[in-house]
Amino acid sequence: MIYEEKTIETIPVGPLGLIPLKSCDELGEKVNQYLIAWRHERESEHKSTIAFAGYQRDSYIIQAQTPRFGSGEGKGSIEESVRGDDLYFMVDVCNYSLTYSLCGIVNHMSPDDHFQDLKRVIAAAAGKARRINVIMPFLYESRQHKRSGRESLDCASALQELTSMGVENIITFDAHDPRVQNAIPLKGFETVQPIYQFIKYLLKEETDLDIDSDHMMVISPDEGGMKRAIYFANVLGLDMGMFYKRRDYTTVVDGRNPIVAHEFLGTDVEGKDVLIIDDMISSGESMLDVAKELKRRKARKVFICATFGLFTNGLNKFDEYYRNGLIDRILTTNLVYQTPELLSRPYYINVDMSKYIALIIDNLNHDASLSDLLNPTKRINRLLDAYRKNRE
Known part of the structure; x- marks a missing residue:
């Protein structure tokens, strides 16, 4: 079955809201386009009910800003209501192309800056969202996932910080060491292989x-x-x-x-x-x-x-x-x-990877299983069969 054509079997957790930070603008827009197309094409007798309010939209992106003061300090703001929404924050902590001014000096944003901006925008939701999910493809501080001697455990600390702010699910890709999820054993953590x-x-x-x-x-x-x-x-x-x-x-x-x-x-x-x-x-x-x-x-x-x-x-x-x-x-x-x-x-x-991320978000919003998405063996076999057939 093609996942984007699957029938709806569960009601959404809440109206879907996508908040790609500036570091993830382009990827977020691609994900948004997939979600718009699928949900406009998808048929269900339940789509007119109140449980599906806001299911079909022209855009699922909720605008958020992370401006900086002249001193380099920042703040986060969300431009519209998110009360009752199922929010998906997207951030690329490796996007060094973005800059900000610090006392007149141009600084490139580091992973630390991106992580702080993510926390600011989550804080701007002020606990009003139904559920908060974070899609962080490159897991922040994932290379500092274990302690050798007197060292900080940055990745574990960051995960605990996010969950303490109300984050329920963290989706990452190819985590350096997936065992870091032991830091948050009661929260959702998925590391996806491409x-x-x-x-x-x-x-x-x-x-x-x-x-x-x-x-x-x-x-x-x-x-x-x-x-x-x-x-x-x-x-x-x-x-x-x-x-x-x-x-x-x-x-x-x-x-x-x-x-x-x-x-x-x-x-x-x-x-x-x-x-x-x-x-x-x-x-x-x-x-x-x-x-x-x-x-x-x-x-x-x-x-x-x-x-x-x-x-x-x-x-x-x-x-x-x-x-x-x-x-x-x-x-x-x-x-x-x-x-x-x-x-x-x-x-x-x-x-x-935008289509894959859109599929994950679509399934999570319906509280559907991710097992088939996370185990691509069947899809790979179909791909190989088609490739071999074309070569004959």
Whole structure:
């Protein structure tokens, strides 16, 4: 069944309200367009009842502002009534393209600034909403998810802070470590994998792939991403390999121990297409080292798939590796800010997640199960069958 055409079996929790913060403007508008289209097309005998008041709208976006004073301090405001609404706040904490003035100096917004703005707008709802949900694709402080010695536990603290403000559900994508949800065991927390979308967009662009264990392989660039790669490999019916990072623990550079070498564990990759799977590309150093090692082992094509493409050190190194034939494609999602330069690269594939987010919101608003959405195995199998049939 196509999810957007499903019949209505439950009444909505409340009128749907979508509040994308400025960091999520473009993604929020795409999600809004899907919701408008589905709900205008959807038929139900109950839609004229009072329980479905406000079900069909020209827009579900509720305008919110987060202006700053000259001192750099901010405030949040919501431009219309949200009493009784089922609200979905969307925020991209990685959107560094936004700026604000601090005593006449232009500052780029950091993840801390975005998180504070999210709390301000939630506070502006003043407890009047029926339910508050947060869609935060890149989980704030998710890289600081565990404590080593005398360190802060920022991600756990942030989750507790949100739930103390009345947030009932937190939807994130590919959390660095999903166990951080133990900090809020009585609240809804979903970490979503975009595996189906990666395969869908890769198969759109690459028409000559043989998706079987003789011709393709899934690679985890480190031991931390093993679970992700195992799931990906099992769904596609492929073999899996792994690199582990040998580090110099006597030295600290930029807050971490430098990598000495990448050691490979797995079967022969010669002549195979390989998918390197990870949650994010930060500087990209690890991914590029792994790609180089795979090409040295005579892999045919190298595809890099990462949910979040941050590219903190720019794109020059990726351009160089593409020119030298060390990488063939890079796939990242539009869940975080993408620079115009990135979108213009010939090797880059932009994986649009707006439809998936709209489906999640639509189901949550009806208090419907997310199980089928979170487990994409059936959809992936249909996609692979259609791809193979087109190649015959």
